[in-house]
Amino acid sequence: MITIRNLEKVFSSNRGPVWAVKGLDLVVEEGQFVVLLGPSGCGKTTTLRCVAGLERPDRGSIEIAGRFVDSTEEGVYVPPERRNIGMVFQSYAVWPHLSVYDNVVLPLTEGRQRAPKNQVRDRALEALTLVRLQDLESRPVTDLSGGQQQRVALARAIVTRPKVLLMDEPLSNLDARLRDQMRFELKKITKSVGVTTLYVTHDQSEALSLGDRICVMSDGKILQDAPPQEIYASPANRFVAEFVGEMNFVPSKVVGPGEADSPFGRVRCSVPPTCQNGSEIILAVRPEHLGLSRQPHQSCPSVQGRIVHVNYVGDSTFFEVEVSGVPLRIKQPGAPGFSVGEPATVLLSPDAWHVYH
Ligand SMILES: Nc1ncnc2c1ncn2[C@@H]1O[C@H](COP(=O)(O)OP(=O)(O)OP(=O)(O)O)[C@@H](O)[C@H]1O
Numbered sequence: 001m002i003t004i005r006n007l008e009k010v011f012s013s014n015r016g017p018v019w020a021v022k023g024l025d026l027v028v029e030e031g032q033f034v035v036l037l038g039p040s041g042c043g044k045t046t047t048l049r050c051v052a053g054l055e056r057p058d059r060g061s062i063e064i065a066g067r068f069v070d071s072t073e074e075g076v077y078v079p080p081e082r083r084n085i086g087m088v089f090q091s092y093a094v095w096p097h098l099s100v101y102d103n104v105v106l107p108l109t110e111g112r113q114r115a116p117k118n119q120v121r122d123r124a125l126e127a128l129t130l131v132r133l134q135d136l137e138s139r140p141v142t143d144l145s146g147g148q149q150q151r152v153a154l155a156r157a158i159v160t161r162p163k164v165l166l167m168d169e170p171l172s173n174l175d176a177r178l179r180d181q182m183r184f185e186l187k188k189i190t191k192s193v194g195v196t197t198l199y200v201t202h203d204q205s206e207a208l209s210l211g212d213r214i215c216v217m218s219d220g221k222i223l224q225d226a227p228p229q230e231i232y233a234s235p236a237n238r239f240v241a242e243f244v245g246e247m248n249f250v251p252s253k254v255v256g257p258g259e260a261d262s263p264f265g266r267v268r269c270s271v272p273p274t275c276q277n278g279s280e281i282i283l284a285v286r287p288e289h290l291g292l293s294r295q296p297h298q299s300c301p302s303v304q305g306r307i308v309h310v311n312y313v314g315d316s317t318f319f320e321v322e323v324s325g326v327p328l329r330i331k332q333p334g335a336p337g338f339s340v341g342e343p344a345t346v347l348l349s350p351d352a353w354h355v356y357h
């Protein structure tokens with residue numbers, strides 16, 4: 001539904017040219033929900049604005065629904081209002097002097113996507129029902145909460161039944177609780193409408209819960225493009241490992257096949273065949289993949305450590321455990337079974353380690 005090829009965008013600034021997007025390729029299949037995830041300044045918004053037609057690419061092409069909307073080679077550029085897209089931004093961008101209904105109906109009565117007069121009311125109500133605002137249609141939009149205003153913006157974006165929905169950090173102005181709730185609803189709504197969605201966020205937990213696929217971006221490029229489970233379970237490189245979820249990193253050295261020398265001794269791990277003996281690597285492990293015990297287990301390699309910090313968060317506890325001068329973050333289900341200062345055995349399952357150059 002969306003095909004981006006070799007997209008490049010350079011801005012000129014008073015400090016010289018800024019390469020916002022550097023040869024980005026991306027395909028979003030029909031009905032998919034794809035998230036662009038990355039730190040501030042990595043080029044997420046610029047990519048989305050190019051798809052919307054709000055920025056002109058310096059190179060590359062963009063296809064929406066089988067039609068080129070941008071191609072620098074062919075000299076094609078289709079303006080935003082002819083791209084058949086809906087957009088939702090961080091700021092709700094609702095018209096403050098209009099009612100809920102009038103905000104939502106606007107794209108159907110003005111502009112290019114106008115609907116036949118006899119369909120306008122039904123379609124507006126359909127969109128309002130989808131976002132569960134049908135009972136508030138006559139309210140001034142400014143009487144609504146942030147979450148409700150964002151739902152008005154969403155209803156307005158889908159009322160024209162666009163093929164593609166583009167969203168840029170739409171939940172980041174909401175408080176934490178509402179954000180979680182809206183995440184759930186957003187996914188439900190986009191799936192029930194079947195609209196193809198490209199969604200921008202810097203929030204990794206939002207990306208994990210929303211995306212059919214996540215594209216982790218850094219410095220104008222996509223570093224990994226995979227389903228959320230794969231991004232979390234097998235981060236392609238150290239950047240992705242650090243950006244998505246929590247990870248402990250331990251500088252080590254390869255000493256043999258399946259073995260590395262770490263600050264706390266030999267660690268069994270799967271060393272890729274490309275790593276020669278003596279090469280420096282980073283061992284990485286998620287907090288929930290390290291075990292904590294009173295004594296060593298026969299079946300699992302372990303090291304001795306000391307509890308330096310305990311953080312109980314309800315359903316689980318985070319520990320900081322010092323092992324040979326290295327602080328390791330460990331997550332265990334349930335209430336803390338150790339207190340600060342106690343010795344503890346850290347279980348190092350060989351399967352738990354990721355290895356990075
Ligand atoms: N109009 C512009 N003029 C000059 N530089 C720009 C312009 N828009 C974006 N940039 C630069 O391009 C780079 C990418 O910006 P972009 O807004 O795409 O990042 P982002 O990933 O959306 O970040 P954030 O999470 O902070 O919104 C940044 O270095 C930014 O400063």
Ligand SMILES: [Mg+2]
Nearest residue numbers: 044045046168
């Ligand atoms: Mg942005």
